């Protein structure tokens with residue numbers, strides 16, 4: 001208690017450019033030098049003890065650039081380009097999937113109306129189209145979740161980006177596998193397959209795998225997208241992303257549980273009972289918010305596309321500037 005010495009608190013630097021939200025604050029010592037370990041974003045050299053205005057002694061890159069790394073406009077343009085092309089491809093596959101689904105539904109309705117039965121050839125052709133869209137979606141997810149080169153902080157092994165990548169790819173791949181192994185069992189659903197319990201069980205297991213990993217992957221993708229929005233920086237977009245995430249995921253998960261439970265029950269029993277009502281009620285009650293937030297989610301994708309384009313232009317301008325000063 002007798003000690004009169006008080007250790008001075010560490011001085012925290014103001015953000016490098018205070019008008020820009022999204023710049024990182026770092027601890028400085030009393031001489032205004034970096035008082036924590038910060039690896040140079042270009043070469044990994046530890047910049048501790050150096051002045052903010054200086055350059056990396058190893059590679060000559062401005063220390064400011066490392067400290068700005070949180071903002072996407074200071075990130076690797078090649079990586080940003082990959083995110084952008086993945087996002088564009090995802091938007092294309094969503095609209096292609098909706099269009100093909102709509103045309104399939106209409107043509108089956110017309111066919112049943114005129115001939116009283118569906119055509120296997122027609123359904124096979126549409127299955128192939130859906131498989132092509134699924135394959136494109138695999139590429140889109142792979143690009144969107146590609147790892148950031150030399151990130152500011154080391155990435156957690158269970159980061160949202162990694163969970164999204166694994167979840168969405170397992171989901172899409174198991175859906176494609178279902179088509180490839182037995183299109184009929186998979187496409188007709190398990191409803192007509194109660195007389196073939198092994199096939200129905202197989203299809204059900206694949207749809208459980210596809211739905212479960214898809215829901216987990218999509219949730220992680222929302223979380224990851226939100227972290228990207230903060231780095232534009234676009235706080236409003238980040239807030240909307242969180243709202244759409246909960247608004248879409250909760251009813252989508254509930255609808256999936258009702259669907260899977262109904263199919264599992266129907267696989268083991270010929271009678272439908274109360275489950276038919278549960279399925280219809282579930283589809284209506286959960287379908288409406290899924291539709292509303294789904295449309296909102298697509299609008300957000302376009303906003304991300306716009307922001308990414310902007311960040312990419314700035315990043316490309318910044319990297320040529322760095323090349324010319326080196």
Ligand SMILES: [Zn+2]
Nearest residue numbers: 040043056059
């Ligand atoms: Zn360096």
